[in-house]
Amino acid sequence: EDKVVQSPLSLVVHEGDTVTLNCSYEVTNFRSLLWYKQEKKAPTFLFMLTSSGIEKKSGRLSSILDKKELSSILNITATQTGDSAIYLCAADRGSTLGRLYFGRGTQLTVWP
Amino acid sequence: GAVVSQHPSWVICKSGTSVKIECRSLDFQATTMFWYRQFPKQSLMLMATSNEGSKATYEQGVEKDKFLINHASLTLSTLTVTSAHPEDSSFYICSAFRDRGGYNSPLHFGNGTRLTVT
Secondary structure, rough: OOOOEEOOOOEEEEEEOEEEEEEEEEEOOEEEEEEEEEEEOOOOEEEEOOOOOOOOOEOEEEEEEEEEOEEEEOOOOOOOOOOOOOEEEEEEEEOOOOOEEEEOOEEEEOOO | OOOOOEEEEEEEEOOOOEEEEEEEEEEOOOOOEEEEEEEOOEEEEEEEEEEOOOOOOOOOOOOOOOOOEEEOOEEEEEEEOOOOOOOEEEEEEEEEEEOOOOOOOEEEEEEOOOEEEE
C-alpha cells in the first residue's frame, strides 16, 4: 500500500525561526516528490523534486530529495507570519503522470 | 494568476439531489485532469483521472456511478455528484498540467468547491 508520511503534523514557531518539515514515502513506480502550500483553498506549487541530492531553492524556501532514504525535507528560513499554512508533500507515481498521493500535511503556525 | 478555474466555489444542496462541479483550464489545453477530495483535517485523496474523449479512470473505492466525470473538451472537465448524501459533504478540487505534461511540469489546482449536503 502506498504511503506518504509527513512530520510533524503541527508546528508553532515565532517569526524569524527556521523550520524543517519532513516527508517520507513508499510508493510504487515513484516519479517525483512535490511540495505544495495550502492556505485557504487551492494548494499552490512550491517544488518538484526528481533527482536525489539536488537542492531546489525559492527565496527563503528550499527542498531536497533523498531517494536512498525515500524522504524529502522542506526548509523555511527566517519565517514570517505569511508562511502560516498547511504544507503538503505528494508523491507522483504510477503509469499516468499527475496521480499524486498526498501526505496529511504539516500545519505551520508562525507567531509574530 | 490562476491557471485552473473551478466553479462553483461552494454549494449547498439537499440530500438526494445531484450537483455538478466544473473545472476549466485557462489558456491551455488539458487532455488529462484530476479530481481530488479533501475531508476536514485530512489530506487530498485522488478520486479519478479525467481523460478527454474517453472514460475516466477511478481510484479504488470510488463509486463511478455516484461520481460521474465528463471531459468533453480539452479545457473542461465536470464532476457530478449524483444522489448526494451528507457523507458526500467535502472539499472537491481539480487539477491539471499547465504544459503538455512531461517530467518537469507540476500540477496546478483549482480553488476547490466546498459541497455541503443537508
